[in-house]
Amino acid sequence: MSGSSFYDAGPIKQLAVNLFYGWGYNFYRKENQLRTDDLLVRSKVSGLLGTVRARVETAEADYRREFLPPPSRAHPFPPADALRNAQSLERLAGEIGALGSQIDTQPVPENDLILRRLRDEDTTLEALLDCDHRLVGQAELLRSMLAAHDAAWMVQNLPVIHEGLHAIAETLRSRQGILLIP
Numbered sequence: 001m002s003g004s005s006f007y008d009a010g011p012i013k014q015l016a017v018n019l020f021y022g023w024g025y026n027f028y029r030k031e032n033q034l035r036t037d038d039l040l041v042r043s044k045v046s047g048l049l050g051t052v053r054a055r056v057e058t059a060e061a062d063y064r065r066e067f068l069p070p071p072s073r074a075h076p077f078p079p080a081d082a083l084r085n086a087q088s089l090e091r092l093a094g095e096i097g098a099l100g101s102q103i104d105t106q107p108v109p110e111n112d113l114i115l116r117r118l119r120d121e122d123t124t125l126e127a128l129l130d131c132d133h134r135l136v137g138q139a140e141l142l143r144s145m146l147a148a149h150d151a152a153w154m155v156q157n158l159p160v161i162h163e164g165l166h167a168i169a170e171t172l173r174s175r176q177g178i179l180l181i182p
Contacts, residue, residue: 048143049103
């Protein structure tokens with residue numbers, strides 16, 4: 001069976017290369033590697049924000065168990081401040097989830113000949129990757145900040161947490177600015 005030409009790497013490789021070039025794709029072009037790196041990094045950032053969101057949701061559930069007792073005849077309504085704090089944690093988890101979704105849906109410049117005429121693809125992709133690296137740092141800082149603290153700390157430090165979310169949103173806006181055609 002060693003003489004079989006079923007898996008002859010020469011013609012198969014040539015066919016694959018012709019197909020990829022016909023589709024406008026070359027595995028070894030720097031632009032394609034940068035485009036793939038961009039997708040991978042944003043996926044990791046989204047995963048970090050998913051971890052942050054899960055941490056906030058767990059903290060919210062713990063907070064509700066601890067500070068929002070079941071209603072009784074003597075106290076039919078929960079304490080207003082505790083309810084407000086639990087709701088703020090719930091909103092925070094939603095904001096983090098929305099930011100993660102925004103990161104997931106960010107575009108990458110397509111491999112398009114027209115766009116190549118209008119902008120330098122290497123420079124654009126490298127600038128995008130720089131933004132994505134900043135996103136990784138910001139998301140990891142937020143994750144590490146919240147990992148070690150409980151819900152009470154989160155409630156007291158909501159402005160600091162929102163500042164981190166605002167920084168991530170600013171980085172996303174600068175990333176979107178890079179994709180605008182000059």
